[in-house]
Amino acid sequence: MAEISAALVRELREKTGAGMMDCKKALIETDGNLEEAIDWLRTKGLAAAAKKAGRVAAEGLVGVMTAGNTGTIVEINAETDFVARNDKFQNFVAQATAVALEGKHTIDSLKTAAVGEHETLEAGLTHLIAVIGENMNLRRLTHLAVTNGVVSSYMHSAVVPNLGKIGVLVALESTGDTEKLAELGKKIAMHIAASAPVALQISDVAPSLLEREKNILIEQARASGRPEEIIQKMVEGRVSKFYEEIVLLEQAFVMDSKLKISQVVENTAKEIGAPIKVAGFVRYALGEGIEKEESDFAAEVQAQASGNR
Template structure:
C-alpha cells in the first residue's frame, strides 16, 4: 500500500478537480493507487450527479464560436448564476461551443464528442457536477454556415469573451472582403440581439411559417370587421397589417437599430454595392439564456441550512 502523502493527494486533486478531503478518502479507500482512486471518484461523481439531475438548471451561459464560414451557439445551464462565474464552467462552455462548430448542432452528438482532455462532453459534465455540486445541462445548440462567406457573432453583456446571457450568430454568403463582411455581420448580430422592434422569426418573408401568417390574418380580419368596415376595406386593412407584421418579424424588413433611416435589406444592399459583390444572409440564431425554461419556486436558503443542521 502506497503512503497517502500530501503530494499524492495534491496530484489527484489536480487531475480530477475534486476537493482535498474527497481525494484523500479516495486514496485511502484504494490503497494509494492513483488510477483506482480516479475511477472511485468518478463512480461517486456519477452517484452525486444522479441526485442532482432533477434540479432545475436555468442559469449558466450562452457561448458562441466561429471558424470562418461556420458558427455555433450553445446554451450550457447550471442551477445558479454564481456557477457562470466559475472558470471551469466557463472553459467547458467555450470548448463545447468550439466542438459544435465541427460536430454540428445535435446535442446527443456533441455530448458524445471528445474534449481536449480525452473524455466525452457527457462524462466531463458529470465530473463537473460532482466537483462544483450543481446540476448542469447542455440544453441546446445551433449552427449557421455561409460558404463562401463568414459567420459573425455577438454576445450581449459578455461575462468573458464569447460568453454571456445572450448570443447571436449571423451568416453572410459572399465573395467580398472577409473583414468587412465580419464587421457588417457583427452589426446585424447586434441588431438581432436588441430585438428591435421585435425578435426576427426569419431572414425573409418566405421563411415565415404560413400557419403564423394565417393566424395573424384571422386576427386582423376579425378586428377590422368589428369596426363595421365593408369587406373590400377590411381586405385592404388586413393586407396593410400583414405588411406591418412582416416589418416587425422579418429580419430584412426590419428598421436597422443603428440607422433608423434604413432597413436591414437596404443595409445589406448598400454593403454589397460597396464591396462590388452580392451578399446574402444565409441564416441567424439568437439564443437567450433560460428562455422557455419553467423555473421552480425560489428556495429559502436560510431555511434549507437550518433544516440541515436540525435547527428548523
C-alpha cells in the same frame, strides 16, 4: 367549464400584461385554454403581442465561436446564475463550443466527444456537477456555414469573451471583401440580439403563425364596424407591419431606423462590388422557453418552522 385557477390567471397576466379581471374573463371565454385566451385578449386590444419565449428560467451560459466561413453556438444550462461566474464552468463551455465547431458535431455526437481533460462531454458535466453541486445539461447547438463569405458572431451580456446570455450567428454568402463582410455581419448580429426576428424573409414565416395573426387582425378590424372591403385593406396594411416586426430583412435597422436590414445589405454590396446574401442566422437567449419552478419563500420558511416544532 374548466376550473380557472389563480395560477392560470397569473400566468396569463405575466404573458400578456393585461389586467387580472380581463385575464380571468379571457380564460372563462376560452374554457381555460391559455393560447386562445392570449388571442382573445389581443383581439380585444387588451394585451400586447404574446411573449413567445415566456420567462427565462434556466441559467448557465451560451457560447459562440467562428472560424472564417463557419460558426457554432452552444447552450449549456445550470440551476443558478452563480455557476455562470464560475471559472471551471466558463472554461468547460468554451472548450465544448470549440470542440463542437471543429468537429461540426450534432448535440448527440458532442455528448460523446472528448472535451478538455475529460473522455466525453457527459463525463465532464458529471464531474462539474460533483464539484459545483448543481445539475447541468447540454441543451442545444447550431452550426452555420457558407461556401464563400463569412459567419459573424455577437455576444450580448458577455461574462467573458464569447460567453454570455444572448448569442447570435449570422451567415453572409458573398465573394466580396471578407473584412467588410465581417463588419456588416457583426452589425446585423447586434441588431438580431436586440430585435429577435423569428424569420429571415417573408417566405420563411410559418403559415400557421401568419394565419393566427390575420385572424386576430380581422376580428380587431371588424370591431370597428367598417365595411368588409375596407377591413381587408386594413388587414393587408397591418400584415405588412407584422412582417416588419418579425422578419429580419424587413426590420428597421437598430443603428439607423431609416433603413431596412435588406437596404443595409444592398448598400454594402454596392460598396464592395459583389452581391451579398444573408444565408441564415441563429439567436440563442439563455433559458428561453424553459419555465422555472416558482417557490413561495415565505411559505417554505413557515413550513420548515412548523416542522421543527
